[in-house]
Amino acid sequence: MSRLIEADVAIVGGGIVGGSAALFLARAGKKVVLLERDRCGSRASGVNYGGVRRQGRAPQQLPLAQRSHALWGQLPDLIGEDGEYVRSGHLKLARSPQDMAVLEAYAAQVADYGLGLQLLSAHELRQMFPMIGDKAVGGSLCPEDGHANPRLVSPAFSRAATAAGATIIEGAPVSEVEQTSSGFRLRSVAQDLTVTAPVLLNCAGAWSGALAARLGETLPISAAHPLMAVTEPLPAFLPVSIGVEGGGVYGRQVTRGNFIFGGGRGIPHPVSGNAPVPDFARPERGALVNLLQQAAELFPDLAGATIIRSWSGVEAYTPDHEPIIGPSSTIPGLFHACGFSGAGFQTGPAVGAVLADLVMSGQSVTPIAAFSADRFR
Incomplete structure (x- = not known):
């Protein structure tokens, strides 16, 4: 039987951003x-690497990242579980003096943001982390950054939102969306469901651009496909989450001993077709081998390790790799939160809180002007 649900706020997209927005709005008394x-x-929020880092973010993202850092510290109270979140520290490695100079310049640039960065010379690096090979000439450590399990954390936000009173409907692709005199009307044929609401939050990830286009607004969203893998359990060797200045491999070792790592791109599937965004992506064997070789150069303990699983996904990117967050400038009641360009897992809870701010009061306590879609006009 066809259903009609009248809500205060409709949200499209159940990733960490949509789920956290639903949670905060439901707790504020809104019908969501x-x-x-x-x-x-199950999409980008669940297939990412799991890094929860502030280090390396552009300065305009750091107020958002700091707000999220506080929320991550309250994770069990927010979602009812710890999501394997640990503040292990995030170590960014330099493979050349030029890379080290970039890390030094970044530390000076963000000195006022409270990250507590520690610049490490080659000698200091090996004193603290003797497992690192000779490819690294130095590094930058952010002691309170860390990592979590995205497959646990991201769906837990939506479950917590349900417990707070939100209505979460899975398997409900939006077949139709239109602006009405009172807000928005959304139709999901798969669920034989119609939802009406005066406010719409576009949290649809790589599909956010397509959703906006159906309402007559252009967002420059493209899709990219992260490449990730996990090894067999290994003896403990890496106490911190790591990245590399200039790009390349990133990795973390979990309590069970598995080394989870990523870098490079997967292959979209299907490669061709009429769909503007592929539904899935798959790993490429040669790229995985190259990735593990890079990791073993940095960490000799990985030599001979066996990859037991690999995967890819579909993430949303913008031309400047900065997210789009905030109200539509052309459609009243429409808010966007998308285009996180591979770095939205850490900031996700704060973005949900910002969206709740905007719906409840019309403004955010966290500065988001730099993320307006208008910058592309």
Whole structure:
């Protein structure tokens, strides 16, 4: 039987951003309906690497990252579980003096943001982390950054939102969306469901551009496909989450001993077709071998390790790799939160809180002007 749900806020997309927005709005007393095309947390929010880092972010992102850092510290109270979140520290490695100079310049640039960065010479690096090979000439450590399990954390936000009173409907791709005199009307044929609301939050990830286009607004969203893998369990050798200045491999070792790492790109599937965004992506064997070789150069303990699983996904990117967050300048009641360009897992909870701010009061306590879609006009 066809259903009609009248809500205060409709949300499209059940990733960490949509789920956290639903949670904060429901706790504020709003009637929220969230539509997710698959399962909550199953797309970019669930297939990412799991890094929870502030280090390396552009300065304009750091107020958002700092707000999120505080929320991550309250994770069990927010979502009812710890999501394997640990503040292990995030170590960014330099492979050349030029890379080290970039890390030094960044530390000076963000000195007022409270990250507590520690610049390490080659000698200091090996004193603290003797497992690192001779490819690294120095590094930058952010002691309170860390990592978590995205497959646990991301869907838990939507479950917590449900417990707070939000209506979460999975398997509900949006077949139709239109602006009405009172707000928005969304139709999901798969669920034989219609949702009406005066406010719409576009948290649809790589599909956010397509959703905006159906309402007559252009967002420059493209898709990219992260490449990641995990090894067999290994003896403990890496106590911190790591990245590399200038790009390349990133990795973390979990309590069970598995080394989770990523870098490079997967292959979209299908490679061709009429769909503007591919539904899935798959790893490429040669790229995985190259990635593990890079990791073993940095950490000799990985030599001979066996990859037991690899995967890819579909992430949303913008031309300047900065997210789009905030109200539409052309459509009243529409808010966007998308285009996180591979770095949205850490900031996700704060973005949800910002969206709740905007809906409840019309403004955010966290500065977001730099993320307006208008910068592309």
